[in-house]
Amino acid sequence: MEEGAVPESSTFARLEQQVLGGPRVLSLPELAERLGVGEERLEFVWRPFGLPEDRDDKVFTERDAEIVGRLLAVSEENMLGPTAASSLVRSAAHLTDRLAVWQLEALVDHIADRFGLDDISARLVLLDRLVDVVPLLEDQLVHSWRRQLVAHAALMATQLDEGTPPTRLPLARAVGFADIVSFTARTAGLTAEGLADFVQDFETRARDVVSRAGGRTVKTIGDAVFFVADEPRRGATVALDLAAAFPVGGATPVRVGLVWGHVLARFGDVYGTPVNLAARLTGEAAPGEVLVDDATAQALAADPTLRLTGLDERELAGIGPVTPSRLERA
Secondary structure (H helix, E strand, O other), X not given: OOOOOOOOOHHHHHHHHHHHOOOOOEOHHHHHHHHOOOHHHHHHHHHHHOOOOOOOOOOEOHXXXXXXXXXXXXXXXXXXXXXXXXXXXXXXXXXXXXXHHHHHHHHHHHHHHHHOOOHHHHHHHHHHHHHHHHHHHHHHHHHHHHHHHHHHHHHHHHHHHHOOOOOOOOEEEEEEEEEEOOHHHHHOOXXXXXXXXXXXXXXXXXXXXXXXXXXXXXXXXXXXXXXEEXXXXXXXXXHHHHHHHOOOOOOOOEEEEEEEEEEEEEOOEEEOHHHHHHHHHHHHOOOOOEEEOHHHHHHHOOOOOEEEEEOOOEEEOOOEEEOOEEEEEO
């Protein structure tokens, strides 16, 4: 089957009709004509979805026409520029692409384990039953998005009330990394399935620890988790809880770097010198150790529940000389 081709089975046709809201009836030129725009402009909005298509194939549904038409209409009213519209589409496509794969593979594993099926049989069962699961997955996605949107909007409102110096990057955040010690050596003998289970277990546990401590996971990178928190004390809690959850002697001991500073949030990621510094400190930490820079140590110094031990100055690549401190609970 060619990339982007649609299976012709009646089961998949039923799934597609329900999920996409109808059959694929429009090609790209036909959709452009329907919306009264040039194909180049339409591609600028549609291409960020990241879905393969041939311009002459019938790949667009009436629902596609409605959504893209609304994006273009808002853009024409100067409420949303073309670049912003493309960025919003790309953000949703990027996240939902990974989400869809994650959900499908989780369901395949569940079916295989529950019914004792091989991988191919489990996938066939899933395709047959997926149409019944879609409403729940959709409701879960929308509900989670609403909760996250309100949480981040509330945080934004709090920061605006406190005021932010105009010459600084807009967000004051504690940023940190927790990195699995000797990841390559620990996973060298694993099968593909074993490696996937190893990484999934680490990511799941790490995300749970970060959430419970009041932080947010920006992303996981196989052998590391990148997190943020909105105040130094909360960042310290996340860092120390991660070190405790993956102790030396366990299957996945970690080392942690934490920095408090001003950063920039874009495209679902976080950027700035504090991020680079936190990554470098993580590489300098010993197994089970949490390292912070001098500015972060000063921000935490008054907390009686924490203990900070100054270490020797060292040169960090791309950063320069840094005097780290070891962070522990008192």
